[in-house]
Amino acid sequence: MKLLLTSGGITNESIRSALVDLLGKPIAESRALFIPTAQWGHPMCSPESVWKGIAGRWEGESALTTLGWRSVGVLELTALPSIRAERWVPWVRDADVLLVDGGEAVYLSHWMRESGLADELAAMPDLVWVGVSAGSMVMTPRIGAQFVDWRPDGGDETLGVVDFSIFPHLDYPGWDENTTAAARRWATTMPGPAYAIDDQTAITVVDGTVEVVSEGHWEHFDAPR
Numbered sequence: 001m002k003l004l005l006t007s008g009g010i011t012n013e014s015i016r017s018a019l020v021d022l023l024g025k026p027i028a029e030s031r032a033l034f035i036p037t038a039q040w041g042h043p044m045c046s047p048e049s050v051w052k053g054i055a056g057r058w059e060g061e062s063a064l065t066t067l068g069w070r071s072v073g074v075l076e077l078t079a080l081p082s083i084r085a086e087r088w089v090p091w092v093r094d095a096d097v098l099l100v101d102g103g104e105a106v107y108l109s110h111w112m113r114e115s116g117l118a119d120e121l122a123a124m125p126d127l128v129w130v131g132v133s134a135g136s137m138v139m140t141p142r143i144g145a146q147f148v149d150w151r152p153d154g155g156d157e158t159l160g161v162v163d164f165s166i167f168p169h170l171d172y173p174g175w176d177e178n179t180t181a182a183a184r185r186w187a188t189t190m191p192g193p194a195y196a197i198d199d200q201t202a203i204t205v206v207d208g209t210v211e212v213v214s215e216g217h218w219e220h221f222d223a224p225r
Contacts, residue, residue, distance in 0.1 A: 001121055002128045002206050003161070005136035007168040008199025009064055012215045015202045016067075022128045022204065023096055030096040032069040037077040038100070038134040041107025041150040053101045064099040064130065072099075077108075080115035089120055095127065102133030102168075105143050107150040109158040112138065118159060133168045136203075140165045144186050146177065162205055167196040170217060180219070187221035194221045 002022045010016050023030050036053050039045035054074055056063030065072050073091065075098070080088055092098070100108070112118040121127065129139070137143045141160040144167075148156050167183045169175060176182075183196035195203060200216025212218060 001124060001161075002126070002204075003139060004128065004130045004202055004204055005139060005162075005166060006130065006132055006199075006202040007136070007166075007170070007197045009132045010067060010130070011200055014213050014215050015200075018202060018204055018213045019097075019128070019130065022206070025096075027068050029070055031094060032065070032072045032097045032099050033075040033091065033095045034065050034072060034099045034101070035075050035077060035135070036101045036103075037111050038103030038105065038108035038138070040078065041104030042102075042134070043149055045103050064101070064132065077111040077115040077117060080117065085116060085120075092117070092120060092127070093124065097128040097130055100129065100131045100135030100138070102135055104148075104150045105134040105137040105140075105158050106148055106154065106156065108134055108138045110150075112159065137166050137168065139205075141192065142190060144189055146186065162210070163192055164210070165190045165192065165194040166203070167194065170196045170198040170201075170219070172199065183219065184221070188224055190221070190224070192223045195219070196221070 004019055004022055010019060034054060036050045039050050052058050056066035138158045139161040140158055142165055143156045143158055145156055167186050169178045170183055171180055172178045187194045197218045198216040201214035201218045204211045
């Protein structure tokens with residue numbers, strides 16, 4: 001897949017341009033599927049927040065579903081095990097982009113595997129994955145214990161599609177746990193390289209090449225020695 005890993009979504013023109021480059025065509029000609037699943041695993045999320053994500057009603061944040069897509073559908077991963085793959089796999093194959101909302105990354109990782117989506121994605125090299133927060137973190141090997149809310153006594157392992165970890169919402173106003181100092185402490189607990197990114201920053205990954213797209217603030221951390 002082609003990855004656009006964001007903290008806050010499509011929040012500025014640089015990130016939007018990166019999205020169009022990955023799609024290889026205008027947003028208005030692209031079919032999107034929105035995945036809200038990660039929200040169900042996070043204690044701060046609710047049926048109302050899931051609706052806001054689907055309807056594009058997040059105040060002060062980028063709304064993934066209202067960018068002007070040719071079409072937008074909802075793909076709920078917890079439902080897929082009850083549906084034959086012959087039905088839902090074509091939905092994914094017909095999409096140009098998956099819009100993956102934030103929430104709890106370990107929960108999302110579980111349902112990507114349980115649903116079979118993680119296996120299917122390996123055969124879709126032209127599909128674009130746009131992650132927000134946990135929707136980006138799920139592609140990393142580890143997220144750090146402080147980001148685990150679904151099963152606090154469990155592990156923090158995620159899919160490991162990329163070899164680096166992500167600390168999202170860097171220096172977000174009013175979030176003391178997301179300061180630069182907190183990110184630097186977090187990085188020392190990660191086994192490999194890591195990035196801390198604010199909501200004006202994204203990371204693209206195409207054929208193993210990693211690039212940072214930013215109109216904000218970010219930091220890169222080498223693997224601890």
